[in-house]
Amino acid sequence: MMVLGRNNVQISGQGNRAMMFAHGFGCDQHMWTAVARAFEADFRVVLFDHVGAGQSDLGAYDAAKYASLDGYADDVVEIGRALDLSDAVFVGHSVSAMIGGLASVKAPGMFSDLIMVGPSPRYVDDDDYVGGFSHAQVEELLEFLADNHLGWSAAMAPVIMGNPDQPELGAALEQSFCATDPEIARQFARATFFSDNRADLPKITARTLVLQCREDIIAPPCVGEYVHAQVPGSRYTLLDATGHCPNLSAPEQVTAAIRAFV
Template identity: 65%
Template sequence: MSIISRNNVSVRGDGRRAMVFAHGFGCDQNMWRHVAPAFEQDYKIILFDHVGCGNSDLKAYDYVKYSSLSGYAADVVEIGHALDITGGVFVGHSVSAMIGILASIEAPDLFSELALICPSPRYINGEGYEGGFTREQIEELLKFLDDNHMGWSAAMGPVIMGNPDRPELSEELVNSFCRTDPDIAKAFARVTFLSDNRSDLQRCQARALVVQCKQDVIAHEGIGEYVRDHLPKAELVVIDATGHCPNLSAPA
């Protein structure tokens, strides 16, 4: 199967330079519908679904390949090569921020600039590092997901989204989580929340814009500062937004 079909790749826009949008855990390319159109006049917009998500080919999911974020990064590189991308822009939300960094390290010619939306290189606290969660909290979260995928989705969607005064946003995220194959969701969650990409940051030579929300229980503002400080060429912008999904809650 072609990479285009496997990852449900769609291409639109009038520009020559590519801008690739990559969604976060439990989501799909539809999460960019309020953001991507603003760039269609100036860029060639490329949207896709990670294998196991959205309308990707579920039969292509490989538990060995996708047991680390490098498997997802390899797909981004393959998409880039299939579409002859050079010097493009990669926009990655949440876990896809780290996937984009790994892809840019593997194939430096693909992207000259990265926009990293609510990134976190490590969710678990360590010596001299505040990831936001203890290992016990992450293991608890993963056990809850293992035991009750639907219950986890209903409970975590509003927490991740924030914005309790706009319940329709949480509902969309919960529905997206619930549409994901439970076994794949459990595997992707484990990879996402147990990964440690801190040492990869300094290897990324692309210019990076780190976009952090003022209030985000998944990736607090200090993590944005950490990412900025450990990438060779980065700046940080903190936007006046709440929650972990500003592409839905604060697209403007």
């Protein structure tokens, strides 16, 4: 129960193949509810919370381990080992798209398919690489978050979510941000926004689908295209959706794209 309790693993659905869903920063497994449910008839659906999020075991939080995305990827591999996963499908949103990519490289054979929803291997611009943020911008964002967790959540959630015509979506994301332990949120934000996993993309051998929204302030289309270009043999689908959380704002489109791919 150690690993499954630590990451609040939930298993539902049928079939011999597993589909694991991983949530992004400031969220938990509930952000996948609508999409995951659609696959329960055909897949054994595995949901979990990263340590520090949702109903995970906060006592397992280790600032050193989770200072980089590797720590989170190690947890994904441990969950996969505990469940004896092979040839499974990994669906990761935002930072968890890259976490899934790292996990797939760490444990060959565990994930045959990787679906990256709004991925970014690096959020900060670098020479001719466009991540979408300057180093100073990210430092400012992180300072604001450290200073005023609730204010940051209120300001950022609607911007990240987009879809201002559905204000309830931004409100839900804000609530989710606020529910996170502030210190853990600060550290996870730093691990996320200063990550640079560009060199890991060519190592990914899983069949990969990049799902990109046409307007996304966190992971703009040029970043999705970069991921697609760097992951060998990957496919790229530009969703007719906006914002950074199509699993919440356009679940039917995300579901259809995943279904078409697997």
